[in-house]
Amino acid sequence: MRTPPALTAVRFVGALLVAVVIAFPLYWMVVVALSSRSDLLGGTLRLWPERLTLDNVRNVLDSFPVLTWFGNSVAIALTTAVITVTFNLLAGYAFAHLRFRGSTPLFLLMLGTLTLPLQVIMVALFRLVTSLGLYGSYWAVILPTAASAFGVFLSRQFLLAIPRDLIEAARIDGAGHRQVFTRIVLPMSKPLIAVLFFMSLLASWNDFAWPLIALKDNSLFTLPIGLLYLQSQNGPDYGGTMAFALINVAPMVIVFLVFQRFFVQGFARSGLR
Amino acid sequence: MSRPTASRQRRAEAATAYAFLAPNVLVLALFVLLPLGWAVGLSFQRTDGFGAGRWIGFGNYLRLVGDPLFWRSTLNTVAFTVIVTPLSMALGLGAALLLNAALPARPVFRSVLIMPMAVSGVATALIGLLVFDQNNGILNGLLGAVGLPRIDWQSGGAAAFASVVLITLWWRVGFNMLIYLAGLQGLDPGLQEAALLDGAGWWQRLWYLTVPLLGPASFFLLIINVIYSFSVFDIVFVLTGGGPQNATSVLVTYAYDTAFVSRDQGYGAALGVVLLIISLVFTAVQWRTSRNRDQTG
Numbered sequence: 001m002r003t004p005p006a007l008t009a010v011r012f013v014g015a016l017l018v019a020v021v022i023a024f025p026l027y028w029m030v031v032v033a034l035s036s037r038s039d040l041l042g043g044t045l046r047l048w049p050e051r052l053t054l055d056n057v058r059n060v061l062d063s064f065p066v067l068t069w070f071g072n073s074v075a076i077a078l079t080t081a082v083i084t085v086t087f088n089l090l091a092g093y094a095f096a097h098l099r100f101r102g103s104t105p106l107f108l109l110m111l112g113t114l115t116l117p118l119q120v121i122m123v124a125l126f127r128l129v130t131s132l133g134l135y136g137s138y139w140a141v142i143l144p145t146a147a148s149a150f151g152v153f154l155s156r157q158f159l160l161a162i163p164r165d166l167i168e169a170a171r172i173d174g175a176g177h178r179q180v181f182t183r184i185v186l187p188m189s190k191p192l193i194a195v196l197f198f199m200s201l202l203a204s205w206n207d208f209a210w211p212l213i214a215l216k217d218n219s220l221f222t223l224p225i226g227l228l229y230l231q232s233q234n235g236p237d238y239g240g241t242m243a244f245a246l247i248n249v250a251p252m253v254i255v256f257l258v259f260q261r262f263f264v265q266g267f268a269r270s271g272l273r
Numbered sequence: 274m275s276r277p278t279a280s281r282q283r284r285a286e287a288a289t290a291y292a293f294l295a296p297n298v299l300v301l302a303l304f305v306l307l308p309l310g311w312a313v314g315l316s317f318q319r320t321d322g323f324g325a326g327r328w329i330g331f332g333n334y335l336r337l338v339g340d341p342l343f344w345r346s347t348l349n350t351v352a353f354t355v356i357v358t359p360l361s362m363a364l365g366l367g368a369a370l371l372l373n374a375a376l377p378a379r380p381v382f383r384s385v386l387i388m389p390m391a392v393s394g395v396a397t398a399l400i401g402l403l404v405f406d407q408n409n410g411i412l413n414g415l416l417g418a419v420g421l422p423r424i425d426w427q428s429g430g431a432a433a434f435a436s437v438v439l440i441t442l443w444w445r446v447g448f449n450m451l452i453y454l455a456g457l458q459g460l461d462p463g464l465q466e467a468a469l470l471d472g473a474g475w476w477q478r479l480w481y482l483t484v485p486l487l488g489p490a491s492f493f494l495l496i497i498n499v500i501y502s503f504s505v506f507d508i509v510f511v512l513t514g515g516g517p518q519n520a521t522s523v524l525v526t527y528a529y530d531t532a533f534v535s536r537d538q539g540y541g542a543a544l545g546v547v548l549l550i551i552s553l554v555f556t557a558v559q560w561r562t563s564r565n566r567d568q569t570g
Contacts, residue, residue, distance in 0.1 A: 003374070003375045008375060008376065008377070011371060011376050012376060012377055012378075013482075014371055015371050015372065015376060015382045016471075017383040018368060018371070018382075018386065018563075019381075019382050020385065021443075022385055022386055022388065022389065022443065022446075022447075024387070025400045025401070025403075025404050025443065025463040026388065026389075026392070026400070028400070028403065028404060028411060029396075029400050029403065032403060046515055051420055060276075078360040086296070087296045087297040087300065088297065090293040090294070090296065091293060091294050091296075091298070092295060093295040094289075094290040094294045095294075096289075098286055098287070098290035099283065099287070099290075100286065100290035100291065101287060103290075103350035106294070106298070110301065112304050113301065113306075113553045114483075114556075115496075115500050115555060115559075116309075116552055117500075117503065117504035117525060117548050117551070117552060118504070118506075118547050119504065119506070119524070119525040119528045119529065119544075119545050119548055120309070120312060120313050120526075120545040120546070120549040120552070121305065121309055121311075122338070122529070122541075122545065123312060123322075123532045123533065123538050123541050123542045123545065123546065124274075124307075124308035124310075124311035124312040124314075124542065125304065126532075126533075127311070128303075128307065128308055128324075129292070130304070130309070136290055139294050141278055141302060143300060144304040144305075145306075146298075146300050147296075147297045147298075147301040147304065147305070148302035149301070152297060161496035173362040173382060175288065178283075178289070181293075185292070186455070188473060188497050199349055203447065205393070206347035206391075206392070206393035206394060207392050207505065207526075208393065208395050208504045208507045208510075209510075209529075213533060223393070223397070224393045224394070224395040226396075227393075227395050227396065227399065227467065228395055228430075228511060231399060238403050238406075241399055242399075242400075242403060245396045245399050245400060248392075248393055248395070248396050249392050249396045252391045252392075252393075252535065253388060253391045253392065256387075256388070256390070257384055257388070257391075260384065260387075263387075263390075264387070264451060265389075267390075267448060267451050267452070268451055268452065268455040269455075
């Protein structure tokens with residue numbers, strides 16, 4: 001279909017408007033984070049500010065253990081992602097290529113937990129991690145999110161695409177299931193591993209409701225919990241809050257944009273039933 | 274290929290399968306299924322989280338029936354779901370149609386539209402607070418500058434609710450767009466050509482051809498958006514805390530406040546069971562429909 005240039009121009013303007021509405025709040029976060037207190041309080045802030053400063057960032061770093069929280073977030077997100085990828089790949093392979101009794105009911109049971117809101121189990125989960133002696137630790141945050149049903153589902157869908165003949169051939173050549181998994185399945189699953197890793201990293205980095213319950217010590221906070229804490233201490237000081245929000249948001253937005261195709265694949269695949 | 278070997282092989286295969294599944298299944302059983310049963314048990318108790326609880330039968334559930342804040346939160350949750358689900362799907366479809374057409378700088382636009390997906394809920398809510406601040410927020414500033422009345426985004430109940438909806442849409446439209454884009458890219462362009470040759474207009478082609486063909490994507494998004502809306506926590510908790518005067522209180526924030534602020538954990542668990550029932554109904558609908566789709570398709 002040929003498109004008349006006028007139509008393309010209308011579309012372009014439309015897309016531009018949408019993009020401005022979406023991008024503006026993030027732009028405004030950056031502007032407020034980098035503006036001086038006098039500009040913020042004096043009402044002299046412009047849409048396109050003339051001077052920027054790192055004062056807010058410096059203040060926040062001086063008055064709150066932001067670097068510790070950053071480190072906590074990195075440690076928790078990476079650990080969760082590694083565990084999740086490992087568990088999901090193993091389970092996904094079993095569901096995709098191994099025959100065993102109870103395969104279907106087990107798979108359906110897992111899918112059933114997909115739509116379960118945390119708030120259904122939060123009280124009991126809180127008691128569980130407390131009685132396991134995990135309350136307030138990294139593991140209290142990591143373990144309950146490590147067995148992602150979505151990841152198992154995604155792995156199974158991906159791994160079904162590996163031809164059964166290939167696996168059978170390796171089996172006939174005398175390879176055990178473990179060898180098939182490490183020598184054939186894993187090397188073929190690099191895109192899947194990337195998708196699982198980044199999806200899990202994103203979810204863990206931004207997780208809020210459960211860490212809010214599971215963590216108690218200031219020194220173990222993740223960035224989102226620290227952000228809420230800082231806001232409650234800082235009151236209406238938007239400069240400081242936005243400086244910290246920027247520290248929370250920027251790394252993941254950059255990772256997201258750089259590795260966009262893996263995130264997009266993950267989200268888009270989630271739509272295939 | 275004698276029979277004993279085959280059966281031994283099958284047993285070995287099953288053993289491998291169970292070993293591969295064990296880590297995931299154990300974690301799921303310990304941290305999801307066990308708490309699920311435990312939560313149901315707690316919902317029949319009166320307990321503050323310290324020491325043993327007291328069994329009170331259906332006491333918590335009877336209390337729910339007469340609790341105005343429970344009904345207010347339920348009403349808000351339903352209203353939020355009914356407003357956010359169709360709006361985020363319609364906006365997502367609109368954006369997907371726009372970005373699926375010939376357009377300069379298309380990848381840049383797509384990147385911008387999905388960017389909010391990478392922003393944490395807490396940061397989203399705080400950025401929302403910054404933009405919607407009724408005293409010195411930029412939105413009221415812009416409204417004032419063009420001669421429109423300033424809006425009481427924090428002190429007005431309806432306005433606060435609207436701000437939660439708008440910020441949620443900002444956060445969620447990118448996901449809806451991605452799913453629709455994937456759906457659109459799977460469509461046969463020949464059908465559009467044929468409809469065009471038959472003289473169908475833009476609106477006709479959209480309504481009678483594209484939208485029905487996107488049925489599976491729409492169904493998936495309907496389920497996901499409903500489930501998401503029923504469990505909206507981060508935005509409400511940080512942006513309004515359920516206020517003003519409970520105008521934005523939803524079931525999940527009410528359950529959290531009950532269990533972890535008032536420490537009325539049995540009652541909080543009962544609120545969780547209500548959420549469980551809602552999510553089970555939607556899961557059942559989803560399974561039924563996707564099974565029917567498998568059979569017909």
